[in-house]
Amino acid sequence: MRLPLSSLLIVGLWGCAATRSPAVSEPSAAHAPAPLPFIENDYARALAEAKARGLPLFVDTWAPWCHTCRSMKAYVFTDAALAKHAGRFVWLEVDTDQPRNADFLEKYPVESWPTFFILDPREEKALVRFAGSATVSQLEKLFEDGERAYRGEGQGPEALLARGDALYGEGKSAEAADILSQALAEAPADWSRRSRALESLLVAQYGAKRHEACARTALAELPKVPPSASWANAAGLGLLCGLRVPAETPGAKELLAALEEKGRQALSPDITMPADDRSGVYELLVEARKQSGDEPGAKALAGQWLTFLDAEAARAPTPEARTVFDSHRMLAALVLGEPMRAVPALEQSEKDLPGDYNPPARLANLYRQLGRLDDALAASTRALEKVQGGRRLRVLSERADIQLARGERDAAIRTLEEAIAYAKSLSSAQASPAAVERLEKKLAELKKA
Structure with missing residues (x-):
């Protein structure tokens, strides 16, 4: 799915959220031994190399808690078909949980995970910003468009697509949406970039909070796109926007x-798409049933x-590939009202990946809902031994909920105070003012109570 969906719609769960937030051990988290030579968490080195070699810079911004990011690592960036592209870019991956990447995130803000940038190292300018997952073929189109923008080539719809990409890369979602709409309007029916332009337009409209326009664009343009992973992405994005349209509209x-x-x-078996993307469509459909008041339909x-x-x-x-599905297994089990159905999988993930904070963090949530409060607190402690950056704030906030459930109000207050102090030690790119405000509000309400 082009936009991460979990926690956009259902608050408090562990998916690729649209709020800012070494969790997994370095060998399992890195792209190696993937066919693309990614530099890890060193923007200065990658930038210098790109300048020296006269190449654009491809950046994968990811986070260990993001199931779509982990799906890309496990199923896409390991594909041998990408090896032939290794010389086209300098490759950089940026773990947004890592405090050392704060400077990069200040310069290139990330609002959804993963986000891929293609940067011009000569001006440190974003030529392309692409949010969410991609197949190998979608990446190859992205590579071509990034290179074309880097060389200043293209005319007609291709030039408009490049301009829209650049505007979105600069964070100008509304302007990007206008240009991308023009590109689709002017392009011939058989334009080879129509699918990617539609995905990019829908993402830009969503980013600009033009939710109704996004939803109606999806319905109008989908018949012009052949059945494919891109078609499914666009259908999912349209549904995401539709869920954001006020009911009174x-x-x-x-x-x-x-x-x-x-x-x-989009769930048709005739459409070949990554399992993580198909899961994202399920999530949206479940939320649509819930929003319509159809709880039995949502549970089914x-x-x-x-x-x-x-x-x-x-x-x-591999165990790493299996964990791609952990957060959605947890979410589906909670919608069913059967949290225990996700517990064995998460316990196995914690055993298989002892350096990963996600399994114990998710287990703490499930154990709390099951009333296993001692187990919840112990799992939270194990997660806190590993987590850092913005995601540590979520773990601390959840820990306070566990302590409250145990009747330990003073301990919960101390935990929230710790979270706020830690948040203020991070950059605003890793702990947004809104996140700090939520923690402060939660603390104030607890003290008042």
Whole structure:
């Protein structure tokens, strides 16, 4: 899915959130032995190399808690088909949890994970900013567009696409949406970049909070795009936007129903797409049923979703690849009201990946909901031994909830105070003012109570 979805719609769970936040051990987290020679967490080195070699810089900004990021690492960036592209860019990966990457994030803010940048090292300017997952073929189109923008080539719709990419890379979502709309309007019906331009337009419209326009664009443009992973991405993005349209908007109910139908079509086995993306469509459809007040329908879909996830996890080639599905297995189990169904998988992940903070952090959440408060507190402690950066704030906030459930109000107050102090030690790119404000509000309410 081009935009990370978990926690955008259902608050407090552990997916790729649209809020700012070594968790996994370095060998399992890195791209190596992938076919692309990524430099890890060293923007200065990568920038210098790109300048010296006269190449654009490709940047993968990711986070250990982001299931889509981990899916890209496990299933896409390991694909041998990418080896032939190794010389086209200098490659950099940036773990946004790492405090040492604060300067990069101040310069190139990230609002959804993963985000891929193609940068011009001569001006340190973003030529392309692409949010979310991509298949190998989608990456190859992205490489071509980035190189074209770097060389200043292209005309007609290609030039408009490059301009829209650059504006979105600069964080100008509304302007990017206008230019990308123009590109689609002027392009011939068989334009080879139509799918990517549509995805980029929908992301820009979402970023500009033009949710109704985004939803209606998806419905209007999807018939012009052949069935593919890009079609499914666009359908999911349209549904995401449709869920954001206020219920009192004229035609909102009918709009959402039409987009739900597109989402169901995206689940067709005839469309080849990454399992993580298919899971993202399930998540949106579940949320659409919940928003419509159809709890039985939401639970029925969640059951299908969890069955799908269990099957994908069972065939994952490595423990690291299997953990891609952990957060969504947890989410589906919670929608079903059966949190215990996700516990064995997370316990196995913690055993297999002892350096990863995510399994114990998620277990702490599940144990709390199961009333296993001693286990929840112990799991939280294990997560805190590993987590850093913005995600540590989430773990501390969850820990305070566990302590409150145990009747330990003073301990919960101290935990929130620790979280606020830690947040203020981070840059605003890793601990946003809004995140600090939420912690302070939670602390004030607890003290008042």
